Amino acid sequence: MRTDSRFIGRPSHRQDARAIVTGRAEFIDDLKLRGMLYARVLRSPFAHARVVAVDTEKAEAVPGVKAVLTHKNVPDWKAGTPFHIRVLDSKVRFVGDGVALAAAESERAAEEALEAVHVEYEPLEAVFDVDEALAGDAPQLYEAFPGNVVPGGFPLYGPDCLTGIRLGDVEQGFREADAVGEGTYKYETVANPLPLEPPGVIAHWEGPDRLTIWAATQSASWHRFVMLPSLGFPDIRAIATQCGGSFGSKNYSLMPCFYAAALARAAGRPVKMCFSKEEQFGAYTLRPGSRFKGRIGIRKDGTVTAVSGSWLFDTGACSDIPQAQVAVGCGELQLMLRCANWDLTGTIVLTNRPPSGVVRGFGGQELESALLPALFEALEKAAIDPVDFFRKNYVKPGDAYLWRNGKPYVDRGVDYSEALERGAETFGWHRKWKGWLVPTRVDGQTRIGVGVSVHGNADVGEDVSEAHVRLTPDGRAVVHACVSESGSGQRSSLCRMAPEGRQLPLDRVGVSPPDTLVNPFEFGLVGSRGTWAVGGAVISAAEKARAALLARAAPLLGAGEEELDTTDGRVYVRGRSDRGLSWSRVMGIVRTCSGSARYEEDFTVPNFLALFVEVEVDTGTGKAAVREVLAATDVGRIIDPQALEGQLRGCFGAAGLDTALFEETVLDRTTGRILNGNMIDYKWRTFRDLPGFRNVILETPMPTHRFGAVGVGEISTSPGPSAVLMAVSNALGVRMTGYPLTPQRILEAL
Amino acid sequence: MPLPKFEYLSPKSLEEALQLLADRGEGTHLLAGGTDLLVKMAHGHLKPRAVIALKQIDALGGIRFDPGKGLFIGATALLDEVASHPDVKAHFPSVAYAAQQTANVQIRNMGTLAGNLCNAAPSADNAPVLTAMGAEAVIAGPKGERRVALDRFFKGPGQTVIEPGEILTAVHVPVIPSGFGTSYQHVSPRGKVDIAAVCVGAMVGMDGATCKEARIVLGAVAPVPMRAEKTEALVRGKALTPEILEKAGRQASEEARPISDMRAGAEYRKRMTAVLTGRALKQAAEAAAN
CATH class of the missing domain: 3.30.365.10 (Aldehyde oxidase/xanthine dehydrogenase, molybdopterin binding domain)
Incomplete structure (x- = not known):
């Protein structure tokens, strides 16, 4: 134990712990302002339709109702990248898209008002699959985005923002390869981060151009500086309340802010807009869909010689900042795959399902979960132990990579080989790994397999x-x-x-x-x-x-x-x-x-996490279950051991590791409705399903700050899906290629 | 979502409860644990005029075991009480296990076994093994008490033989005869806390390696928990070899009439019926030997 602090690295209570467990912590739903109204949203039953007529006369007459808004009378605010998301539009683009808003003295009155709104829709053909959305005859979501493609490049990241990775000569790279993995792989479970507290905000106009927003948020400045200034007025004050979990989804709450601010302006009173659980499920933020079509070439010594292909990024019905996610995802992939020859292109595609946004990570989990199955095929052909591969390929001090702004950076952090190796030893990898598609053990109808994957991020200093x-x-x-x-x-x-x-x-x-x-x-x-x-x-x-x-x-x-x-x-x-x-x-x-x-931002010290998983598959029922997980990392210095432990265990839940098994938003692909938008049918790991969990945490001082620490919270989920896919493949002796690994899919493979 | 208005009644005796039920008539619902009823009310699927809580009636609570008469599980006995009761665990292990596998800690601490049966979901965790064991519902009504074996208790999803004006007061489980064993098997797409996609309860009587008696009940593969009578006949009088168990599974899967829904496809359910029937018979036979 180093002696320069009485508190660093030692357990102590979180300052808000007592207030949370005794119910005194104030969440957004606890706040009440004088004269405050409650907002509700009328939502589209169609995945794609034109709003031909909307009549609010009866709604306005409901007692207690102070404002009813439709696309005809909402402020002309726009958001998204580039601007295209309106408060309400004359067209709806997913089941659950907003059609009308009401603010009233009570939620009940607001709901009654919306029940009295008469809407006529002209249903349009809808599209739910990225390849179909890209086809020439596909229904078009926005006039501004022909072909349903949103332009790449995030303005905040500058003119060279990564839209893919293009380096070297991939044809030459493939000529040098001993083994090639190739195919189309989908990571399209579009899971929901589902923090316990649904999104909520209160908007209050303190003057014609001065708006105060109280929000359940992880990043208050996104309301004041980064995202909302597009509203077109100068002065926003954002106050963050105690936030009941976010997992990326509540950096800022765009639509709740839009709705509350528009209604508050119309009513001249503060308006609270708290989404229901159903709205959180069906009209807020899903993990993006990800499809990789391409090839990866490797040599027998584990050198990656070429990566080429197309990455289709399904953003759903509108695009918040997917360009940034594509850029960071491309950066993160380079940290785990050292390769001289790249031709990878990211394409952001619109489909008629509820929108995707920021969820537990920022592009890397999506890209790697879809792309690594192709790498695994190559590793299998070349008979390379994945631990050896990741040890060789994970970025090391002195290595260069392009980061989100397209500029090259040189790693000046630490070599994570030791964290990986210590993790492998503690997990028993060298004993349990029997080769590709070979189970660790077979016991009657139970087959055991192991898998490993890694992930890292240079945004820890962003x-x-x-x-x-x-x-x-x-x-x-x-x-x-x-x-x-x-x-x-x-x-x-x-x-x-x-x-x-x-x-x-x-x-x-x-x-x-x-x-x-x-x-x-x-x-x-x-x-x-x-x-x-x-x-x-x-x-x-x-x-x-x-x-x-x-x-x-x-x-x-x-x-x-x-x-x-x-x-x-x-x-x-x-x-x-x-x-x-x-x-x-x-x-x-x-x-x-x-x-x-x-x-000031610094992209030169990436973090790292390896997840080792052991699964058992019941070949009678087709059920795969995680038996054990081990997380290996080096954090430089542990600041708060309990918080760190919690972060690493956070690989479960909130659209993480279990998206490989059962965590999935199930979409009816004829109507565009979510079939499991409730806490019973949406599958979540519960405490009774928690497997064994161990950590290996090294503390090699990093060149960051006085305590030499880096954060690791965001990346705990990212290696999960691909590690589980590998483990189940090994248990079954069959190369599995798609998520989630449901009993039905596993029985089909057998 | 706030609950709609309703009259809440909390009688202290069974007689009082039956009287209130008769007086209030249609639109009156009984509340034991409330874990099904209140959810339906909160979602607006059910709008009772009156709710009669049974919790204050001492006679309906508790679990009684009599080595001669068997087990009585009161209408308000919690799932957790059933799961953790020493007599249930010792003498009716599959009953305790099925209760333990129902929902989660919170639900088991509020919900009742009787309520799980009265809710009559085709997938009810507690129905298959109790039905296989010949358990019966004890029902009180204006005309006195009647007993209905559980294999005649369920009429359809959400429907039972309980008439208006009647109250299920207890579930009676006969003593497991010597040489008999039981098993409960279930599978759901998630992990342990989930509604079963398929569940199977079995009781077999063994004479050495030979099965002399078998009762097999399949859950979540038909509108009600169903006896697989052809499968029972198939194994009766036979040694439970791996081949017979496989045949029994195939037969059970033919008897099952599952639907496809969110939880599983019909084909998967048929396949699981076969797997779980084989496993249930095997485990029940092992239990019989001990």
């Missing part, structure tokens, strides 16, 4: 964070950072990382409320950036605050600043604790000592 730290005379520290609590415990972790925090009892360190009005800029808790990027800004700000404090104390103590130290609200000469002063004596009562700092 984007900008600003922080301000204030030390007060009564021996407390306040961190000003616009960080919401969406479940990962990051607000508590920041208190551990602030250097004065590490020398103050944790109950004397606080974080400002996540409110864009009172805090410096913070991009948000995305890409596992909280530990390094946010932590980096907070650590630097705290160091400056500490320096200001010591500078004031030095003359009072008759010593140089460099001779001083501070603990528990007292400054003293190092080694002479009797020569000291309390902070109140140093500052007086009318002063604080503070420091500000800014973190």
